[in-house]
Amino acid sequence: MTQLLRTIDTLRFWLGTAGQVGLLLMVLLMLFGLLVMLPAQQKLQTLREQLDWMQAQPKAQARPAPVLAETQQLQQFYAQFPPQDSLSERLRALHQLAQESDMDLVMGDYKLSHQRDNTALQRYEITLPVKARYGALRAFIAQAALRFPTLGLSDISIKRDGIQDDEAEVKLSYVWLLRGDGA
Template sequence: MMRAAGLWLRLRLALGRINPPVAAVLALLAAGAFALAWLLAAREELERDYAAARQAARAPAPVRAAPPPAPPSSDQNLAEFYAALGARRDVEHQLKSLFALAGKHGLALQQGEYRSSYDRAARLHTYQINLPVKGAYGAIWQFVFAALRALPHASLDDLSFRRDSIGDPQVEARLRLTLYLLETPGVPQ
């Protein structure tokens, strides 16, 4: 406490010895130095902003995404649907490719059941195929996916598995596919 009082006294005595005009000049010099330091810092910030703005101006304008295309009309959707269907006259060829895919995947296809029908509302033919399949579980799934890729107008309606015993590597499966076919390609009238 004593020290603080001594320092305070010394400070008052030193200030009392200073000439008031000299003190005013020193205060103005200190304020000017502070203002100059502030102005220099503000100038540096402005120069950085200016350089960033020039860099942004040199860069190409961002490409605007094209507006999304208009959704297809119902007639276009219907035309695409019918274009994706198979031809009824090619059913035998489609069945041969199905059996060839089964052989490629090492599966034994038993004699299947086939049923053809006509849907008047949709104006298309359906050809339902029930196949008993025997082979490895993974090979059956590979065959199913390959068949759906090879025949894009087919649907997998049912697939059921049965195994005689846990240790048996062979699985028996019942596979039901439906082929959607047109009499002639194009939109039916």
């Protein structure tokens, strides 16, 4: 044991400060290589093997979309819209969403417009004057767009008396497209 200590002491004297720092850096780099670089190289090798395996797999042939007749395409398109008789429950859900978003519905103006040239779609116009905070308004508009894809925001007007007011008077105009009798 004393022989080892004398050898280390002699080596320290012989290397000097710069040599000791160099030796320490060399040991640290070896540890870095063993602890960091070796696992990273093994991971890289595994990923390369996975890539080679994936490239060797047969490619799936893309199936062409079935060609539908024009009338079938129109029927599929109109089938995406909710039926006109589901309007009352959808309005109830829209009002519930407004309440969940902390919006005060003052009243609503509802108008069904029949289109003579297209009986497959019906246009239902909704005007909602509300009092709401800006954050609640944004949340309501976003949630309504997500929950009801055939409900389109056609107009919005925001009136606030002053900068210090938390709530604003908002007029939301929506158009709800519904599947009519001719679909």
